[in-house]
Amino acid sequence: MIRIEDIAKKLDISKGTVSKALNGAPDVSETLRKTVLETAVELGYSRSMRKKGAKQLCIFVKNMTYTSPSDFGYDIIIGFRKMAEPAGYIVAVEELDDHIQNSTPYDEYMLKRNYVGALFLGLSLSDPWLHQFRTSQTPAVLFDNYVKVNPNTTYVGIDNNEGMNLAISYLKNQGHRKIGYLSGALGAYVNQVRYSAFFHSLRKYGLADDPGLGGNAYLFSECLQKHLPRLLKKGVTAIVCSHDLLAHTVMIHCQELGLRIPEDISIIGFDDLPFCAYTMPPMTTVQQNRTGIGKSAFYALDSLLGNIPISTLLLHAKLVVRQSSGPAPERLPRDILEDTLQAVD
Amino acid sequence: MIRIEDIAKKLDISKGTVSKALNGAPDVSETLRKTVLETAVELGYSRSMRKKGAKQLCIFVKNMTYTSPSDFGYDIIIGFRKMAEPAGYIVAVEELDDHIQNSTPYDEYMLKRNYVGALFLGLSLSDPWLHQFRTSQTPAVLFDNYVKVNPNTTYVGIDNNEGMNLAISYLKNQGHRKIGYLSGALGAYVNQVRYSAFFHSLRKYGLADDPGLGGNAYLFSECLQKHLPRLLKKGVTAIVCSHDLLAHTVMIHCQELGLRIPEDISIIGFDDLPFCAYTMPPMTTVQQNRTGIGKSAFYALDSLLGNIPISTLLLHAKLVVRQSSGPAPERLPRDILEDTLQAVD
Secondary structure (H helix, E strand, O other), X not given: OOOHHHHHHHHXXXXXXXXXXXXXXXXXXXXXXXXXXXXXXXXXXXXXXXXXXXXXXXXXXXXXXXXXXXOHHHHHHHHHHHHHOOOOOEXXXXXXXXXXXXXXXXXXXXXXXXXXXXXXXXXXXXXXXXXXXXXXXXXXXXXXXXXXXXXXXXXXXXXXXXXXXXXXXXXXXXXXXXXXXXXXXXXXXXXXXXXXXXXXXXXXXXXXOOHHHEEEOOXXXXXXXXXXXXXXXXXXXXXXXXXXXXXXXXXXXXXXHOOOOOOOOEEEEEEOOHHHHHOXXXXXXXXXXXXXHHHHHHHHXXXXXXXXXXXXXXXXXXEEOOOOOOOOOOOOHHHHOHHHHHHHO | OOOHHHHHHXXXXXXXXXXXXXXXXXXXXXHHHHHHHHHHHHOOHHHHHOOOOOOEEEEEEOOOOOOOXXXXXXXXXXXXXXXXXXXXXXXXXXXXXXXXXXXXXXXXXXXXXXXXXXXXXOOOOOOHHHHHOOOOOOOEEEEOOOOOOOOOEEEEEEOHHHHHHHHHHHHHHOOOOOEEEEEOOOOOHHHHHHHHHHHHHHHHOOOOOOHHHEEEOOOHHHHHHHHHHHHHHOOOOEEEEOOHHHHHHHHHHHHHHOOOOOOOOEEEEEEXXXXXXXXXXXXXXXXXXXXXXXXXHHHHXXXXXXXXXXXXXXXXXXXXXXXXXXXXOOOOHHHHXXXXXXXXX
């Protein structure tokens, strides 16, 4: 176990100075503090530090709303705190900006802020810290991001393959034979997983799995103007979307084009955000148990801190059937929209 | 929520009789008791029962030793109990025989024995209850077995893909280019996972992935007499085994053939059973954190009971490098054994 003495010895300064630097005392210069922190990380001090002092955890949030009960992140954070606070932890929530990630390595930042572990919500594959998680020393639980091999990180999420299977098998039972998929940008790990899960499900249930049945874009407008008409022309009678907001936009756009939901076309979302119960019609969607994810994320982080190296913790998905989906139509949407779709060309 | 009244009403008997039957009172006939239990299961009574009465869990064990600290199942059970008992549960351990599985459906057995949830160790794909887990109502955590979609079951184990990647990348770094794999029978889910993980790893690290580099059999003797000579003739310089006992047998057999370990051939096991530190030479193996598995299994079961539907909980694997593996030899084992291997033909 690395102690303060080891850092002091390595830097040839006193134990007291190291201690002051670690605790951010005002009479230690920022330059010296940085050197001490870097050396502490290099020696692996973050691991041993866990055992004493205040146990503070941080939930870092990026690309995700969380301040109101209707936001995706809200219930995850509530679930996490419900477990963490009775267990004696202090939980901070920080919005993670690129500046922090670019200026300070993850382990150093955690040590500096006196956090013993973190939950990350909404990281994308291009986030600088994500690459550091391959070798980082401070326990990190990543919602919807998978980092292999590092025993200090855990991937938490729902079983997206199961969720997609539930959606596709339900649609097949409703008589749909050609199903399309619209997705957000594949720069997010979870979008990649769902995208390949979609085609895997089509094959599993013996449906046409033409790659042209999928479309992805960062901008909703591109999904609507480019991919949606293309899928309709291919003869789809149902569309699954990578997340609820996109599904809702697709629903509205289909209605504007003149299609009835679910009579002419079925639309299914992913996540079950609170608003899904109130769309017109209410949306069928794959539910993520967000409170359960928050609770499980805490369990995983607490386990990492207790040297139980959890790699992956997935929750069962659930299909919530509402009114945006139903039996396959007798007349294809493309036949109903013949004139409109030609105009798009 | 289904109550005793509902069962009584359905069977047109009194609440008192239902209660007596559920509690195994001696003045209720076995026939009536069975009818009550079946009706209770049919109505989904097991779910509601959890909320009251003694909270008793059962660890069912099959095909696995667990009574001494050197047994595979021992630490899993200890880890489970360490968490479950302070949380107020009573934990029973039962050896699961085929007779029980064939005579009583899982949900009914659990209700009859007053167990609210179970952990299963050592089930194989042919176990009758395994098929029932697709739709069973009583929470079940399955070590090394994956049952899709049912929100009442969880798969717990280590990340076998990660473990295999650690073994193969280590061997590649040691200069090995042709690696073989010997496995127990593929009637066990975990053996199937590791078998395909092996070939996946070979491809991942750019090594030859000829299907002939793998061999599996129920009997060790078949692995030794049929597959091992075949792999050696193919020119392997290292062999990974699906579990430690097989690896140990392969080590001894290679030594009997005249190969030095690790100078002439490297052998790697899977599991890190306590004996691995004492083989000659001590065995390199992929470690399963068994206490951690036991603790995590309890967490998963407790979560299922609390309606957090955990689907999958995997622990990080760890490669423990001892002396049964080392740099690739300059001379291939097959060249050292030329005469012996010809005699096998």
